[in-house]
Amino acid sequence: MARKSLVSVVADDLLDQIIRGSLAIDAGLPSEAEIGDTHEVSRMTVREAMKTLQAMGVVRVVSGTGSFVNPVARWTSLDAVLRVAAMGTSDLDVAVQLVEVRRMFETGAAALAASRCTEQDLQSLATQLDLMSDAHLRGDVDSFVRADLAFHDVILHASGNVILGVLFEPLTRVMAERRAETSSVIEIQTHAIVQHQGVLDALRAGDPESSRKAMDSHMDQTLADLRHYVLHSRAN
Missing domain, CATH: 1.10.10.10 (Winged helix-like DNA-binding domain superfamily/Winged helix DNA-binding domain)
Known part of the structure; x- marks a missing residue:
């Protein structure tokens, strides 16, 4: 070797x-x-x-x-820091910081997508939301996670900003690894479905500010759920 x-x-x-x-x-x-x-x-x-x-x-x-x-x-290596975030072990603050970074990217992406997304994009979002709801009812965590990530991916690409997509890609990998833990909590799934519906409704209205606020609300709920259902239980 x-x-x-x-x-x-x-x-x-x-x-x-x-x-x-x-x-x-x-x-x-x-x-x-x-x-x-x-x-x-x-x-x-x-x-x-x-x-x-x-x-x-x-x-x-x-x-x-x-x-x-x-x-x-x-640490100065993004990959190393993201590996910590993916493991979610020694530094609980990193998990919270991951949501904070997501908020910066995703609220902006939603605002851009509001005026740029097509009918096909909106239909894709509705399809992924339906898949989330179906997976929730069936207790299929893996399918729920795939649909959740796909929903956000549609918004990211609908923003029309290729640089945003490149910057967000490393976070997407970490989100996929962490989602299996967070999405296994039924209450988190229920909250996520409601929040995703709010984002979709705002995007359908074509209002950038409402879309930004809807995504911000989703990040608030995500952070609250992370602290209550995941980090709190680890700390105990």
């Missing part, structure tokens, strides 16, 4: 341990020798893996002392 691949394997494994909480924030990492023995790689490979994590802001190296895990707020 090429050295570059080995470096990636070691760096990814260490990052996974940090995200899972096996290596806590501000905790010291094992020595180069220990990491090398664990992964059966040379110290040079370990050193390069540590440089990768340093460049991502995940770890800091203190001369003469060792390497330590940085708080998530100091």
Whole structure:
């Protein structure tokens, strides 16, 4: 295996341990020798893996002392931060921040889509909402999640802003991974259906401000549900 691949394997494994909480924030990492023995790689490979994590802001190296895990707020890699958000383990604030970022993107997308979406877009939104309702009644979480994500994807593309789509794509991947947990709660599904109907009604009216407010209301409900049904239960 090429050295570059080995470096990636070691760096990814260490990052996974940090995200899972096996290596806590501000905790010291094992020595180069220990990491090398664990992964059966040379110290040079370990050193390069540590440089990768340093460049991502995940770890800091203190001369003469060792390497330590940085708080998530100091990470500079979007992929690494989104992996924390997807895991939803060590830093509950990241889950809340994900909704905050979604609010910035999605309220703007809804406002743009109000004046740009076609009849076909509106029909697609209605279809996805029907699929959500049907999946809710059948207790099919996977189908509910797919329809939920597809509903938001239609709005994103209906906004007509290709840059918005590119910027939002990494968040879409994380949302897909997190939705299985949140959408398994029946009350969250019920709230989501009501909020999505409100967004669709506003878009049908073609009113950008009403559409923005409807999506903002949806994000408020999402955040409230996240705190009440998911984060509160984890904290206990």
